[in-house]
Amino acid sequence: MEKSIPDIVVGRLPRYLRALEYMLRKGIKTTSSQELGDSIGISAAQIRKDLSQFGEFGKQGTGYSVRFLVDQLQSILHVNQPWDLVLVGVGDLGTALATYQGFVNRGFRIVLAFDNDPAKTGKIIGDVTILGMDDIEVKVAESGAKIAMLTVPASAAQEVAESLIKGGIRAILNYAPMQLSLPADIHVEYIDPITKLQHMTYYLD
Amino acid sequence: MEKSIPDIVVGRLPRYLRALEYMLRKGIKTTSSQELGDSIGISAAQIRKDLSQFGEFGKQGTGYSVRFLVDQLQSILHVNQPWDLVLVGVGDLGTALATYQGFVNRGFRIVLAFDNDPAKTGKIIGDVTILGMDDIEVKVAESGAKIAMLTVPASAAQEVAESLIKGGIRAILNYAPMQLSLPADIHVEYIDPITKLQHMTYYLD
DNA sequence: TCTTTTTTGTGGTTTATTTCACGGAGGATT
């Protein structure tokens, strides 16, 4: 029986990957846990311990091959394949996300966009046509997408999330400022700038 | 000597506050650690322990007065006063943030917006006129703002952040997909959807 | 009034996470 990896460790891997991809673009061939740690503010021991959960990727005396470690982390995180995204809610924020090039550059492609405003349906945003919310479950199921981004008002988020799950969505990136109550096997991450700002104001006078 | 509160505890307070403000709008007068915890997926014991770091806010047998606890948490987080924000980078995302009503409703007001694109300067976005990046330090210092939101390309983020700090900014909400290297007394929070998506794809096939 | 129920705040315990520190492998230097 393999031991499961702590979620907090998994959460650091994308940060390692981001820093390593930056090094790759810079042409840096090799790095050490010390150097990588310095660049992202994490201790070298922590990085070595985290990576050792998945295998032995480094070489004593030399460090890590940047390209090799990028490949390994992409594989571990399952981002060595493209992922389809569903976007629900095409307000200002949804529009910004739909046109953001950062997703497609990193292997995430929006394949469906929904909004319940009839004035918006039919319009094209980014690469997709905005659809109405009718039969959203069926449309999502047909697309085969497993990940959704939710940029609807808080009042609608729970209901929409439940529809998405019926359509086969298994992970939700929730921009609505509210906690979703969903089955344990659905993975939810939250992005709420107010929460982050309030965290910081604690430390300000 | 007073013991300092763990940052992880501080980070949960805005979540408690958000749930409690929701209860307040619903007209709920009283709640318990159990009920609050159920609504946001945190154990009752954890909530009681966290709150006890700051005082005794509840009553045995009854629970917590929602209004009182909201007031207390707002005071602890210093959000019982309005905060001025500086926005740097008025692309799609910056525009979405500038027009988002959620900030002002929660006591955060954008008072300055900057962009280095001459085509944008002079235009009005939300309640403010977009300024060029010249003399950004001076303009920020004159505004007195202590918090900035950074929605510039990753390649510009470090340099801009340093300018902001020279202008008196002490907390930065960074939307650029890169780690900032700044003095320890500057508080930085990160919002990067790619990182969150990659965290979730680990758990997907 | 007396008993039962609810629910807090907290000391103590358990579990999780981070850090330490060292053996040893590999490369560089002389």
Add this chain to the structure above:
DNA sequence: AATCCTCCGTGAAATAAACCACAAAAAAGA
């Protein structure tokens, strides 16, 4: 080829976080 230096992987130790369980307070009910 001998020595020095770097830096990984990891068991052990230290620290941090979460959870448990209970006395006591308050309200509700009998």
